[in-house]
Amino acid sequence: MAKVTDAVAQLALPYVEAAGCTLWDVEYVKEAGEWFLRVYIDKADGVSIEDCEAVSRPLSDKLDEADPIEGSYTFEVSSAGADRALKKPEHFAQFQGAEVEVRLYRAKDGRKDFIGLLQSWQDGDVTLEVGGAPMVFTKQEVAQVRLYPRF
Incomplete structure (x- = not known):
């Protein structure tokens, strides 16, 4: 559509x-x-x-x-909301360094949800800093990326 x-x-x-x-x-x-x-x-x-x-x-x-x-x-x-979905390149550029939640289609390391700091986005691939180390999620793995607000 x-x-x-x-x-x-x-x-x-x-x-x-x-x-x-x-x-x-x-x-x-x-x-x-x-x-x-x-x-x-x-x-x-x-x-x-x-x-x-x-x-x-x-x-x-x-x-x-x-x-x-x-x-x-x-x-x-x-x-768009505090927990807005990031979909476009400009969304990822605007919120680089922010805390986000990445949801995967299939489990990776036994889980489907990862929360970390958005380090980069390149052609659909997302890199987060999770527990002090970078984790890369490919475009094919990622179901959704949202801001993760803490209240």
């Missing part, structure tokens, strides 16, 4: 920027038999409900007008 997400990202960008935010990600996923279109936004001082509303209202109208998606779906605009 990359074409849908790319089209929505292009439509969303002016509204996101007009609200003083940045576009973090767009996803179009099927959950429990229903389609969801989610636009994730970010802002240096945090995303408020007013920011989400400032993007959601005009973008919803634009989506109705442009009609880039066949069929029905639920539309949501939300903050």
Whole structure:
């Protein structure tokens, strides 16, 4: 569904920027038999409900007008969140040195989840500092990388 997400990202960008935010990600996923279109936004001082509303209202109208998606779906605009998924090269560059959680498709050394400091990202391969030593996870191994906030 990359074409849908790319089209929505292009439509969303002016509204996101007009609200003083940045576009973090767009996803179009099927959950429990229903389609969801989610636009994730970010802002240096945090995303408020007013920011989400400032993007959601005009973008919803634009989506109705442009009609880039066949069929029905639920539309949501939300903050990327403190535990946001890192997907794009610029996400990994922005959070280099931050604590992240890497989830694997299959267990490695008896586990599927690793928490450490993000050292690098290269063509989908992720290097973390785990317990003071570097660990490399290949693109084929990695199911998801998320920020790991501590409260």
